[in-house]
Amino acid sequence: MPDIVLRGLTKRFRGRVAIDHVDLEVKNGEYMVFLGPTGAGKTTLLRMIAGLTKPDEGDVIIGGKDVTKMPPEVRGLAYMSQTYSLFPQLRVWDNVSFSPSVKGLPPEDTERLAREMLLLVGLLDRRDAYPRELSGGMQQRTALARALAAGTNVLLLDEPLRALDARLRIALRLSIKKLSKDLGITALHVTHDQEEALLVADRVAILRHGRIEQIGLSRQVYNDPVNPFVAQFLGEADFFLGEVDEVSSAGTKLHSGTRHWVARTSRLHPGQDACVAAKSENVRIVRDGADVQNKFEAVVTRKLFLGRFVGLELTSKETKLPLKVRLEAERGKDIEEGSRLALSIAPKDLMVFPIPPGGLAKELEVE
Amino acid sequence: MNESKDKGAGWRKSLLAIFSKRYVRGAGYSFVVLFFILMVLLPTLFVLSLLVTGWGDIQATVLSNPTKMGIVWNAIGYSFGVAILVTLLDIAFGLPMAWFLVRRQFKGKALLNTLIDAPLAVPTAGLGVSVALFWTGVIGSPFLLLMLLHFTTTYPYMVRSLAAILNEIDIEYETAGRTFGASKLTAARTITLPLFRSGLATGAILCLAKALSETGGVMAALILLAGSSFGAGSGLNGTALIGVWKDCSKTYASPDQIPFYCGGVTDLTLKSALTFVSALLIILSLILLAVVKLLALKFKFPLKKVWPTFEARLSKGTVPKLRDAAAFGFLIFMVLIPSFFIAGYMFIGGGIPGVDWGSFWNGVLLSLSIAGVATAIDLLLGIPLAVLIARGRFRRFGTLLDVLVNIPYIVPSAALGISLGTFYATMGVKGVDVLLVTMAHVAFTFPFIVRNVVGALEGLDPGYEDTARTLGAKPFQVFKRISYPMIKPAVLAGAIMAFTRSVGETGATISVSSNVLTAPIMIVDKTKYGSRDLFTAGLLIALLTIICFIAIFAMRVLTNRRPRRA
Numbered sequence A: 001m002p003d004i005v006l007r008g009l010t011k012r013f014r015g016r017v018a019i020d021h022v023d024l025e026v027k028n029g030e031y032m033v034f035l036g037p038t039g040a041g042k043t044t045l046l047r048m049i050a051g052l053t054k055p056d057e058g059d060v061i062i063g064g065k066d067v068t069k070m071p072p073e074v075r076g077l078a079y080m081s082q083t084y085s086l087f088p089q090l091r092v093w094d095n096v097s098f099s100p101s102v103k104g105l106p107p108e109d110t111e112r113l114a115r116e117m118l119l120l121v122g123l124l125d126r127r128d129a130y131p132r133e134l135s136g137g138m139q140q141r142t143a144l145a146r147a148l149a150a151g152t153n154v155l156l157l158d159e160p161l162r163a164l165d166a167r168l169r170i171a172l173r174l175s176i177k178k179l180s181k182d183l184g185i186t187a188l189h190v191t192h193d194q195e196e197a198l199l200v201a202d203r204v205a206i207l208r209h210g211r212i213e214q215i216g217l218s219r220q221v222y223n224d225p226v227n228p229f230v231a232q233f234l235g236e237a238d239f240f241l242g243e244v245d246e247v248s249s250a251g252t253k254l255h256s257g258t259r260h261w262v263a264r265t266s267r268l269h270p271g272q273d274a275c276v277a278a279k280s281e282n283v284r285i286v287r288d289g290a291d292v293q294n295k296f297e298a299v300v301t302r303k304l305f306l307g308r309f310v311g312l313e314l315t316s317k318e319t320k321l322p323l324k325v326r327l328e329a330e331r332g333k334d335i336e337e338g339s340r341l342a343l344s345i346a347p348k349d350l351m352v353f354p355i356p357p358g359g360l361a362k363e364l365e366v367e
Numbered sequence B: 001m002n003e004s005k006d007k008g009a010g011w012r013k014s015l016l017a018i019f020s021k022r023y024v025r026g027a028g029y030s031f032v033v034l035f036f037i038l039m040v041l042l043p044t045l046f047v048l049s050l051l052v053t054g055w056g057d058i059q060a061t062v063l064s065n066p067t068k069m070g071i072v073w074n075a076i077g078y079s080f081g082v083a084i085l086v087t088l089l090d091i092a093f094g095l096p097m098a099w100f101l102v103r104r105q106f107k108g109k110a111l112l113n114t115l116i117d118a119p120l121a122v123p124t125a126g127l128g129v130s131v132a133l134f135w136t137g138v139i140g141s142p143f144l145l146l147m148l149l150h151f152t153t154t155y156p157y158m159v160r161s162l163a164a165i166l167n168e169i170d171i172e173y174e175t176a177g178r179t180f181g182a183s184k185l186t187a188a189r190t191i192t193l194p195l196f197r198s199g200l201a202t203g204a205i206l207c208l209a210k211a212l213s214e215t216g217g218v219m220a221a222l223i224l225l226a227g228s229s230f231g232a233g234s235g236l237n238g239t240a241l242i243g244v245w246k247d248c249s250k251t252y253a254s255p256d257q258i259p260f261y262c263g264g265v266t267d268l269t270l271k272s273a274l275t276f277v278s279a280l281l282i283i284l285s286l287i288l289l290a291v292v293k294l295l296a297l298k299f300k301f302p303l304k305k306v307w308p309t310f311e312a313r314l315s316k317g318t319v320p321k322l323r324d325a326a327a328f329g330f331l332i333f334m335v336l337i338p339s340f341f342i343a344g345y346m347f348i349g350g351g352i353p354g355v356d357w358g359s360f361w362n363g364v365l366l367s368l369s370i371a372g373v374a375t376a377i378d379l380l381l382g383i384p385l386a387v388l389i390a391r392g393r394f395r396r397f398g399t400l401l402d403v404l405v406n407i408p409y410i411v412p413s414a415a416l417g418i419s420l421g422t423f424y425a426t427m428g429v430k431g432v433d434v435l436l437v438t439m440a441h442v443a444f445t446f447p448f449i450v451r452n453v454v455g456a457l458e459g460l461d462p463g464y465e466d467t468a469r470t471l472g473a474k475p476f477q478v479f480k481r482i483s484y485p486m487i488k489p490a491v492l493a494g495a496i497m498a499f500t501r502s503v504g505e506t507g508a509t510i511s512v513s514s515n516v517l518t519a520p521i522m523i524v525d526k527t528k529y530g531s532r533d534l535f536t537a538g539l540l541i542a543l544l545t546i547i548c549f550i551a552i553f554a555m556r557v558l559t560n561r562r563p564r565r566a
Helices: A042-050 A092-096 A098-102 A107-121 A136-149 A166-183 A194-200 A218-223 A228-233 B002-020 B022-053 B055-063 B066-103 B109-121 B124-135 B142-168 B171-179 B184-213 B216-229 B238-248 B270-298 B308-314 B318-347 B357-391 B395-410 B413-427 B433-459 B462-470 B475-503 B519-526 B534-560
Strands: A004-013 A016-026 A031-035 A057-062 A077-080 A154-158 A186-191 A203-208 A211-217 A237-247 A252-256 A259-263 A273-279 A283-286 A295-305 A309-315 A323-328 A340-345 A351-354
Touching (some): A004 A042, A016 A042, A042 A077, A042 A154, A042 A186, A042 B462, A077 A136, A077 B462, A092 A107, A098 A107, A098 B475, A107 A136, A136 A166, A166 A194, A186 A194, A194 A218, A203 A228, A211 A218, A228 A273, A252 A273, B022 B270, B055 B066, B055 B270, B066 B109, B066 B184, B066 B238, B066 B318, B124 B519, B124 B534, B142 B184, B142 B216, B142 B318, B171 B184, B184 B238, B184 B270, B216 B238, B238 B270, B238 B413, B270 B395, B270 B413, B318 B534, B357 B433, B357 B475, B357 B534, B395 B433, B413 B433, B462 B475, B475 B534, B519 B534
Parallel strands (some): A031 A186, A077 A154, A154 A186
Antiparallel strands (some): A237 A252, A273 A351, A283 A340, A295 A309, A295 A340, A309 A323
């Protein structure tokens, strides 16, 4: 039932646009992640769907019904805030039975629902505890049980893992997803953590400046970014500038300075300035004499120890912009700062974009 | 059994459904706002309109009369001079005390806290009696006596406001400053003090308002000082002048009922003089408030310059000890002992005329009932108004209401009483003096509840309410089940402040009607030349003090029991 449809949703705060004409369809039972940097409008979008923030324009349609003007309590969605907002004066049991009880369900049903949900998250034995007596993970599970006890088919999760410490966050990533899949629930999950997003999402929507830049399966948005921003926001990418010589269905030929490159196909036209990008892990170190395409030389300026990996920062005359490369610690153990390396990027890994309005540097700004 | 339970639930459900209708809520909020504007704000400021409509009379009987004008300006000068000086001295002596309370850990902290609050429990008329008796023979100047009186009435407010804000300023800032090489004094002066502005402003406003408002204590103290020469000459402040002129502008059945300080004659033209003084007091206090607010916003602590060696020397050794000694000396000799000096008078046996127990208990009960009813009305209508201010969708309107709510607190309560009395007289409401007095008490205690609840709601994470809404709770259910339990300590604190303030109030009572003999009015009466009975006054003071003290103690216990937080 609850397909969620957003049409032209727009919100301004004091004239500043927070959400800019967003259109979106979320299918029943889908796990959708909103990913974006701080201030992209993710939470605002979620709050408008929940009914906690009034949109300036556009519609929110849930299960075919226009709920734009409806208050949150009749929308039948459960919203979980970053800090969980467990009611501090209520015990776990009363927190979980809050929703059925305010909706006036008969006591037997309230009791049954609360019991079921606490059993589901494994906290039935802590029913008499106050939220402050629980660990971070238990608090999160309580909040989840409370949301599920609302009898909802849609979970709105605002950074559900943020309040947990790093290890627990990784451990619990998949548990919410599994739960919602098991129960056939539609979930909208907001996060700024790209690794978390790629891991849990069926589809990811990447937000920036209140707009959805790209939406698709995790692997699609990672491998086929639509612009340099998405390319660098997911994972790590290297960039340089060039000029297009020739475009065909086989690929794009271009040059930067005197150096020629072969890249993926694109919709650019010859003579156009281009921004060329590759994910860092696709920049390979090759033997000096190897006969590969897009071979070039670079000097290691910095070597970073990252545990299983080593990160290299390099400069190259060929690309002008600094490069980042990541390799297994074992393979990188002989490389020193100052070493000269031969590198190559396979044409299928080299992406070509038009120069973004405002320039590449601005496009790649983290804030 | 089961059936009746179901019936109860059904009844509650339909009531909830009615409350949750948008237009019902809208109507409720409109009613509360209308009540505030028509029954609180308008009567408080009504006297200002008489400046226009009654200008002819004022000109004829006041402005053209140099004697009266002299008395008026003298009284206004006393009121504002005393209030401003006292506030400045409170800051000077309250700051080290607040610092001491917040930054030091020591045994007996709870006791010190209680001692600082103790004068708040004494009805201010009682403080007037006590302070005047303490300084008898030492102080001859009414101005000086009023200053000494107001230290006892305002000092707790100053220390409380400063300590509250100091508590919220993270000591880490100061510690960081000191690790960079600043001495204690330099760090405190350049880092913490500038963060202090809001606390200073709050404290200053509370003290100024309290000092400008005080009537009963002032009258009692001045009567004790001047004896038979107390009267509408010089040596009165604004509120005492209102009290005196109010009494002397009435018609009395026989000449021997006329209070001694009217000089044996009553003067009906004093009515327009009362209007004039009240309006003047209201306007000037509002201007003073605006100035303080503006100063708090604009004022930059001027001393950017640092004298490292000099300030380092001041931070160690005898100087801080002297500072603490001065702060404690002030607390003990200027505030505590004068406040409770009256206690000695209760043990003077023999030769005391019998206490009129009938009127004694009547007065106490009347005070408690007025305070009780006023607090109940405050709670009933103040909480929704606070919700509207803190959570309303119309931001500007909320801010405006927020500012307006404070007006009845800032306005001197005697002037408020005159204003409210003339308002209802003009409306043709007559005869129910107790009701009018209660309305006056509602007006000046209303801000306590609203301010407290607004503050608590603003400090409450809106995430709780949002979450409750999405879980299916209607706005009324959210308030009842989620928000209210969390802000309850603030509500109680506001209620107790309103209650104790009302119990001790004199100005708003006498200026509305001189026929409503509450306990504080009786205390002032018992100091009067000719009918002086300090034993009964002492008993009344002791009883009211105990009642208020229990209330304050209860507040302390209830607010210290922190709401459970996740």
